Amino acid sequence: MTLPGAPFVGWRGDALHLEDCDLQALAREHGTPLYAYSRSAMRSALAAYEQALAGRPHLVCYAMKANSSLAVLQTFAQAGAGFDIVSGGELARVLAVGVEGSRIVFSGVGKTRAEMRRALQAGVRCFNIESEPELRVLAEVARDLGVRAPVSLRVNPDVDAGTHPYISTGLRDNKFGIAHERALAVYREAASLPSLQVVGIDCHIGSQITETSPYLDALDRVLDLVEALARDGIALQHLDVGGGLGITYRDEQPPAAGDLVRQVLQRLDARGHGALELLLEPGRSLVGNAGVLLTEVLYLKPGAEAGTAGQGKNFCIVDAAMNDLMRPAMYEAWMGIVPCRRRHEPAATWDVVGPVCESGDWLGRDRELAVQPGDVLAVLSAGAYGMTMASNYNTRGRAAEVMVEGDRQWLIREREDVKSLFAGERLID
Structure with a gap:
């Protein structure tokens, strides 16, 4: 029996499995905290996009900020995905798994000159430009290298994605993108710069989006610009609609990837833009439900006893x-929290908390376990x-990671030891 929002996690008797791997056995073998990922889940999630896009010019670019572990990147690269990066470090990671620059788009509001140079040398497919100053700096860097930089503008359509304010990116008050009303003028400037080549238009409105209407509203605003640019003689090769499709954590019901893609394609066709190559940048929807974090219960700390003043909280203290x-x-x-072994005894209500010295260090509140x-x-x-x-807050080493497929498993990242955390530090003479 699989669990809601985690189709590759399920019960076999009283033991919780990821694919065909017993999760408690993984934890005992590799220690905790431990991240475990399903390779089949990742491939299945990507296939949903690819099947909906079959027969249309497209590139699905995995937004690797969601999970940049090398084996995860390798899994998507072997499946034919492109990649959306936001830093020079991410560029180095994706190149390390053998991805060609032509399958990489470079987003992000703060690209440095060094990052631009490295990306141009790698031959990235496109720079998604997020501001007018960035456009001019990229033109200078490309001119100095004697190349033309392929660019699209990330247009901020001022559309509310209806998500958490920290992961909303398409509103006027967000730091991302170029305001819709400025885009036409900035495109004209880009087209006038000999070291730049205008190739596309980009839009990304947020993350963990659970409805299609914000995408379609933003798409209509972007297509208005595509048509205005065509009247100015600026023809685009691709349209990048970004990512941000949500997943089920609890009871959310986001549209399936295929349903979203079909609606986007229908809107493109209805407005006469079906020939544009379509780029997408999904991240969470490709890897979110593919992974679990395993953690061992260290202590149970009950709240106030019956008959004493105050209710008190029950704390389940874990090592993550x-x-x-x-x-x-x-x-x-x-986020759902489930024991890896069923106990046939009454549950209690616990706050699941970690050992870090912060009251904000919790993984789940009021859970029946x-x-x-x-x-x-x-x-x-x-x-x-x-x-x-x-992070390494409280001088804690980061967790180990394993990848599973069927009943096979691979350790894809070793656990950090404490010595490695200060290996680059120096005492004062």
Whole structure:
């Protein structure tokens, strides 16, 4: 029996499995905290986009900020995906797994000259330009290298994606993109610069979006610009509609990837732009439900006893913390938490918290769990913005990672030891 929002996680008797791998056994073998990912889940998620786009010119570019582990990138590269990057470090990672520059788009509001040079030398497919000053700096860097930089403008359509304010990117007050009303003038400037080549237009309105209407509203505004540019003699080769499609963490019901793509294609055809190559930049929807975070219960700390003043909280203290999984502390995100072994005994209500010295260090509040110290818990839907946002706060080494497929497993990242955390530091003579 699979779990809601985690189609590759399910019960076999009283044991929780990821694909055909027993999760508690993985935790015992590799230790905790431990990230475990389903390779089949990633491939299946990408295939949903590819099948909906069959027969149309397109490139699905995995937004690797969601999870940039090399084996994850390798999985998508082998499946034919492109990649959306936002830093020079991400460029180095994706090149390390053998991806050609022609399958990479470079987004991000703060590209440095060094990053631009490296991306031009790698032959990236396109720079998604986020401001007028960035456009001019890129033109200078490309001129100095004696090349033409392929560009699209990331247009901010001022559309509300209806998501958490920290992950909304398409409103006028967000830092991302070029205002819709300025875009035509900036495109004219880009077309006039000999070291730039205008190739496309880009739009990204946010993350964890659970409706199609914000996409279609933004698309209409972007297509208005495409038509205005055509009247100015500026023809585009591709349209990038970004990513941001949500996943199910609890009871969200986002559209299936194929449904979203079909509606976008229908809108393009209806407005006469079906020949444009379509780029998408999904991240969370490709990896979010593919991963779990495994953590061991250290202590159970009950609240106030019956008959004493105050109710008190019951705390289930585990060895994973906010440095391993930032989403609950940063966004107050709800993530499913399930024991890896069923206990046939009454459950109690627990706040699942970590050992970091912050009151914000929690993974789940008010969870009904039958647990004992030594049990292993699985935090579900942890494949996106888990390991990629991890830190060494409290001088804690980052977790190990494993990839599974069927009953096979691979250790894809070793656990950090404490010595490695200060290996680059120096004492004063």
